């Protein structure tokens with residue numbers, strides 16, 4: 001898994017100029033490294049006997065303070081269940097949930113410094129916008145003046161000052177979304193859980209709210225755990241992404257790691273477009289490995305951490321990491337162009353390979369370099385060294 | 394013929410004789426009531442001859458001491474019974490909708506709705522026997538028995554609208570309250586209860602009307618000398634029929650219509 005690399009890498013980047021003795025101190029001191037939520041072997045089984053269903057299966061992950069952490073996965077993979085476990089609406093069948101080192105598994109939701117933005121917003125319909133935002137603070141018995149002050153600040157933060165006294169049924173979807181956010185942020189939780197908060201919004205508003213969310217996260221410094229099944233949203237917003245499938249976390253890493261170095265076929269397939277090729281491992285390198293494609297070409301490939309590849313493997317190549325060239329002999333692969341699709345910014349070339357089926361290449365369109373390919377042409381496909389990624393399965 | 398039948402879809406309204414049947418039903422339902430209301434304003438004593446408009450019978454009823462007592466008892470019993478029934482029904486509705494499904498839930502439904510299924514006369518006789526024993530043991534003969542009996546059969550009427558309201562209410566609102574540090578009690582007071590009010594009010598109103606109306610069970614349960622308005626009227630009508638009864642019935646009708654109308658407005662409006 002790649003998850004260890006990013007944080008440590010970042011930490012070391014800031015620490016390299018420091019003497020070794022100071023390193024430990026720096027690591028302890030920075031907010032970057034401190035763990036906000038730690039899940040240890042958390043499982044959740046619904047039902048019992050014959051219809052027992054494991055919605056979350058032995059999940060372990062450390063979510064760092066002030067991190068924008070995204071749970072990404074297809075419908076029904078257990079994202080909401082995982083959030084509900086952290087919020088306290090469900091209790092784990094086994095495993096442990098720690099908040100800043102303290103085991104919170106036995107605590108009810110109202111005793112956890114964790115707030116949720118619900119998918120349906122769940123705003124209180126009998127209260128105004130301001131009353132909704134004040135609710136959490138009132139329940140915490142904060143003094144009136146402080147409540148008022150915080151509500152004003154939150155209204156400003158989400159740009160809703162004008163609508164403070166509206167009923168929540170009298171505002172638009174995007175505004176409701178912002179009220180839900182302000183309401184959850186007002187008590188200053190340690191961790192904010194967001195369950196597909198943008199899925200009800202139209203495309204344009206969604207883009208705006210994505211930026212808004214990032215802004216709010218950096219301004220408040222609160223840890224965000226964000227659920228989505230939209231890969232683009234996950235890639236653009238997250239510090240780290242956990243890709244889930246059937247109750248398991250398959251891979252955790254920065255958007256770059258997940259995209260460029262998917263460890264499993266499911267991850268590669270779920271995020272972005274992929275070409276899968278069979279290959280032979282020639283010899284391991286450090287890092288990576290040398291592989292031979294069926295065409296005979298040898299290339300260096302990335303290898304998932306902890307894997308010792310040998311024998312025949314599957315590799316993934318992203319469409320934009322390859323180029324179509326006119327000379328069939330020049331590339332790593334050769335095939336026949338079956339389709340050319342123009343997308344404005346780039347063009348997709350569908351190449352039929354003799355053994356591996358269809359291979360898609362995406363090339364950026366540039367002025368003056370209009371490609372001279374035609375369907376039916378024999379072409380070569382150039383794949384750069386390091387572009388292929390070996391998969392675990 | 395076959396052709397024509399295929400074209401016209403089946404609808405009760407198109408059956409031969411439907412309009413006639415409908416008319417007969419309406420006449421049966423409303424003609425007696427209209428007559429009753431009309432003759433409550435009749436100047437003369439006759440129940441068949443119109444002798445001019447007057448408030449005479451209303452005044453007579455108003456000044457009748459026994460009517461006053463019966464009305465008072467009816468109001469006290471209906472108020473107490475509907476208050477208790479609504480409280481119990483609210484708790485029951487919360488207990489049956491805001492929990493995970495548990496064993497025996499169906500049994501609880503049956504228990505709550507028992508008065509809707511068991512014939513009133515059976516309940517009446519059963520209560521008569523039990524209360525008779527209690528009366529012998531304790532010597533108490535007050536209105537407690539009536540209130541208790543009315544509470545019992547009012548509960549399902551209060552329960553149904555409250556439960557309907559709860560079921561249409563988004564349970565994530567309560568989850569959101571808990572998420573925002575509200576203890577279960579605070580979540581109930583600040584979120585569930587305010588949203589549930591229309592249902593509770595509607596349930597209470599319905600229970601009130603049902604209690605006000607009851608004859609059968611009251612007849613069995615009441616102690617000697619006690620009379621609610623309906624049982625008083627029944628006893629009077631057995632002897633002589635005067636337009637005074639029409640006047641009381643008309644007032645009754647007006648109150649019932651008003652309450653039921655409010656009930657419908659409450660249970661229909663405000664439901665998002």
Ligand SMILES: Nc1ncnc2c1ncn2[C@@H]1O[C@H](COP(=O)(O)OP(=O)(O)OP(=O)(O)O)[C@@H](O)[C@H]1O
Nearest residue numbers: 046047053055074075076077078079080081082229
């Ligand atoms: N209370 C429950 N009882 C039984 N099964 C449940 C319960 N809650 C969730 N599940 C099951 O657990 C699985 C995961 O559900 P969950 O809601 O976590 O999915 P999700 O990843 O959030 O999906 P989506 O993207 O559709 O919201 C589903 O198969 C669901 O049917």
Ligand SMILES: [Mg+2]
Nearest residue numbers: 079080081195
């Ligand atoms: Mg979900």
